Amino acid sequence: MITTSELGAEGLEVFGLRRRFGEVVALDGVTFAARPGEIVGLVGRNGAGKTTAMRSIMGIIHPDAGEVRWRGRPLHDGARLQFGYMPEERGLYPQMPIGAQVAYFAQLHGMTAAAAGAGARHWLERLGLGERLDERLVALSHGNQQRVQLAVSLVHDPRLLVLDEPFAGLDPEAVDSLSDVLREQAAAGRAILFSSHQLELVERICRRVVIVDRGRVLADGTLRELRQRLPAELRIRVDGASDWAAALPGVRIARTDADGVVLVVEPGTDTQAILRAAQAQGPVEHFAYETGGLVDLYRQMVSG
Numbered sequence: 001m002i003t004t005s006e007l008g009a010e011g012l013e014v015f016g017l018r019r020r021f022g023e024v025v026a027l028d029g030v031t032f033a034a035r036p037g038e039i040v041g042l043v044g045r046n047g048a049g050k051t052t053a054m055r056s057i058m059g060i061i062h063p064d065a066g067e068v069r070w071r072g073r074p075l076h077d078g079a080r081l082q083f084g085y086m087p088e089e090r091g092l093y094p095q096m097p098i099g100a101q102v103a104y105f106a107q108l109h110g111m112t113a114a115a116a117g118a119g120a121r122h123w124l125e126r127l128g129l130g131e132r133l134d135e136r137l138v139a140l141s142h143g144n145q146q147r148v149q150l151a152v153s154l155v156h157d158p159r160l161l162v163l164d165e166p167f168a169g170l171d172p173e174a175v176d177s178l179s180d181v182l183r184e185q186a187a188a189g190r191a192i193l194f195s196s197h198q199l200e201l202v203e204r205i206c207r208r209v210v211i212v213d214r215g216r217v218l219a220d221g222t223l224r225e226l227r228q229r230l231p232a233e234l235r236i237r238v239d240g241a242s243d244w245a246a247a248l249p250g251v252r253i254a255r256t257d258a259d260g261v262v263l264v265v266e267p268g269t270d271t272q273a274i275l276r277a278a279q280a281q282g283p284v285e286h287f288a289y290e291t292g293g294l295v296d297l298y299r300q301m302v303s304g
Contacts, residue, residue, distance in 0.1 A: 010071065011035040011191040012057065012160055017066035019052055019215075026052040027063065028215035034160065034191040039182055041202035042195040043298060044212040050195040051088050053212070054164050057193075058085050070160070081109050084153035088164040088195075092137050092149060099124060099133030102151045109156035116155070123151040127177065143174050150178065154185070161185060163194035167201060179205050203294040211301055218301045226297050233290040234263045234274065240281030248277060260286055 012034040019027040027049050034040045042050050055061040057068050059080055068075040070082075093101055099120050106116035124130055127147040129140075137145060146169065153161060161182075167175055182205060186192055196202050202209060203223060211219045211226075219226050237260030238244070245251055245261060250269030254262045265271065278284050 011038070012193065013067075013069040013072075014053065014057065015067050015069070017053060017056055017063045017068070019056065019061060019063045025215050027056070027066075030066070030212065030215065030217055032210045032217060032220050034193040036159075036189045036191050037186050038208060039186045039192045039194070039206045041206035041209045042193060042212065043197070043199060043202055043209060043294075044195075045302065048212045049215040050212060051164055052215075054085075054087075054162050054193070054195065057162055058083065081156075082159040084156070084158035084161045084163075086149050086153045086161075086163040086166050088168075090145065090149050092145070092152070094138040095136050097134050098129065098137055098140070098148045098151075101137065102148065102155050105152045106155040111156055119155040119157075120151065123155050124148070126181070127151055142169050143171055146170055147174065147178075150181070154181070159190060161190060161192045161194070163192070165196060166194055167196055167198055175201065199294045199298055209294060211298060213302050219297075223294060223297070226294075226301075227291060229267060230297060230300050231264045231266050233292070234265050234271070235286060235288060235290050236260050236263065236274075236278050236284065237286035238278045238281050239283045239285065244277060244281045245274070248274060262290065 014033065015031050017027045017030040030049060030053055032040070042053070044050050052061060056063045057075070059075075059077060070079045073079075096104075102120035102124060103113070103116040106119050107113060111119065121130065121133065124133060127150060129144060129147055129151075132140070137148060140148065146166070150166060153163065166178060170178065179201070182192055182194070208220065208222055209226065210217060219229065233254060236245075243253075245253055245263055250266040251263045251274065254264045256262070263274070265274070275284065275287060278287065
């Protein structure tokens with residue numbers, strides 16, 4: 001169990017959130033953090049609790065128990081003005097010109113009219129919409145509407161970005177553009193939390209991953225840390241018999257092919273003992289882990 005002291009007092013801290021909707025338990029003791037300069041990916045199947053957690057952070061939903069902190073203090077609405085939020089159900093005005101719309105939301109976050117207008121132009125140009133400031137949102141494609149929503153979340157120079165499925169429906173070029181923006185924001189010291197079903201993308205750009213299922217956090221850590229919690233596949237090619245590993249403790253044979261034997265190794269198993277057993281069979285030509293990506297880790301954790 002993670003404690004508030006272990007989370008630290010920098011950035012966003014979510015501790016022990018619980019929320020029930022009738023008989024449905026949406027959050028069941030959710031705890032995680034997003035620190036300055038860090039991109040955190042929140043992943044899980046539909047209904048896992050991702051959106052409820054984000055709405056709790058933003059004050060849209062009030063949890064039944066638990067606490068959200070910002071920079072070591074209980075979160076309040078004034079502090080949320082420092083956040084940039086991109087909801088799963090987009091919240092823009094279809095008939096309003098996009099330049100005026102982004103500037104309007106900037107002023108809601110306390111910017112002057114002049115600063116809001118300049119910020120709107122900057123971000124819409126940065127996101128490839130600089131020549132379309134006077135167009136109404138409804139005239140834009142879905143992907144470009146996503147860019148406008150992102151501009152709204154960035155225009156007031158937030159300290160924290162909370163983005164619910166920001167990559168949904170984007171073409172590859174737009175995905176790359178948004179990924180670059182998130183990396184730039186993290187490099188500038190922003191804390192970033194975003195949810196996505198695109199696990200390969202999460203793996204590529206996130207420093208840490210939080211896996212949630214049925215309202216609980218199953219895992220929280222870097223990809224390397226998550227791998228250490230699960231059985232790993234070790235491929236060994238040795239000039240000798242193929243059934244030599246069958247009796248080793250903490251090991252089972254997953255498969256055997258022309259490139260050797262693949263062993264499933266439980267966490268904590270002595271790999272040096274496996275190597276010595278292999279060497280006893282003959283010259284070892286290959287001995288290495290076959291590291292799975294986030295997709296494989298996610299499937300193991302959620303189905304476990």
